[in-house]
Amino acid sequence: MSFQEKSTWISLATVFLIYGWYFGTTATELGGNVADIDYQSTMLFTVVAVVVVSVILNVVVVFADPDASDTSDERDRSINRFGEYVGGYVLAAGALLGLGLAMAEIEQFWIANAILLGLVLSELTSGVVKVVAYRRGF
Amino acid sequence: MAKQTSVTNRIREVRGAMTQAELADAIGVTRQTVNAIEQGKYSPSLEVAFKIARTLDSSIDDLFSYPDD
Numbered sequence A: 001m002s003f004q005e006k007s008t009w010i011s012l013a014t015v016f017l018i019y020g021w022y023f024g025t026t027a028t029e030l031g032g033n034v035a036d037i038d039y040q041s042t043m044l045f046t047v048v049a050v051v052v053v054s055v056i057l058n059v060v061v062v063f064a065d066p067d068a069s070d071t072s073d074e075r076d077r078s079i080n081r082f083g084e085y086v087g088g089y090v091l092a093a094g095a096l097l098g099l100g101l102a103m104a105e106i107e108q109f110w111i112a113n114a115i116l117l118g119l120v121l122s123e124l125t126s127g128v129v130k131v132v133a134y135r136r137g138f
Numbered sequence B: 001m002a003k004q005t006s007v008t009n010r011i012r013e014v015r016g017a018m019t020q021a022e023l024a025d026a027i028g029v030t031r032q033t034v035n036a037i038e039q040g041k042y043s044p045s046l047e048v049a050f051k052i053a054r055t056l057d058s059s060i061d062d063l064f065s066y067p068d069d
Helices: A003-028 A041-065 A065-071 A073-105 A108-138 B011-015 B020-026 B033-038 B046-055
Strands: none
Touching: A003 A041, A003 A065, A003 A073, A003 A108, A073 A108, A073 B046, A108 B033, B011 B033, B020 B033, B020 B046
16 A cells, blocks of 8 residues: 555545534534534644644654655546546535535534535535545546 | 446555555555555555556566456
8 A cells, every 4th residue: 555545545534433423522612502512622622633633643644654654646646636526516516505604694604614524525525535446446 | 436446456466575555655654554465355546556566576467357248
């Protein structure tokens, strides 16, 4: 498995687990007035945690195989480009959803979480597309 | 989306004792990419195809083929 593929797996797992934890935790607080939910600090913590954990795991992979870490070739770049291209559609859908909620003057809680959900689903889609491309062929 | 390419090749046969890693180093790609090319999971760019042919002292026509319609 190339370094770029390992990095894709790390990103996929990190995003799935940490944002999964965030949305699971946030969902348990629903029921009352969402304006009272202090989601901002948890959301910021989660976003930072995803970045930090991803960096740490990538560093671990680099130390495990230093020679492979600086290799990225045309296949890696093509797969990355294709994954980001597909994920971009999901990101756009999330942005439109956030826009629609803002226009409808829905609570900020829902707008912020809809945008974050769009980002997360976009990341997951890109990751899955890349992994499938690496495994099945591209 | 992801699919096997219609381009077939004889790289495995022509490289003989040369390893995938050695070929990969010579043409500037990862060993995994050489493996994917050999298995028909990735069609290389024209530039990489030329590099493979030159490294194996062969020609693109000899290494790669595309089925007739």
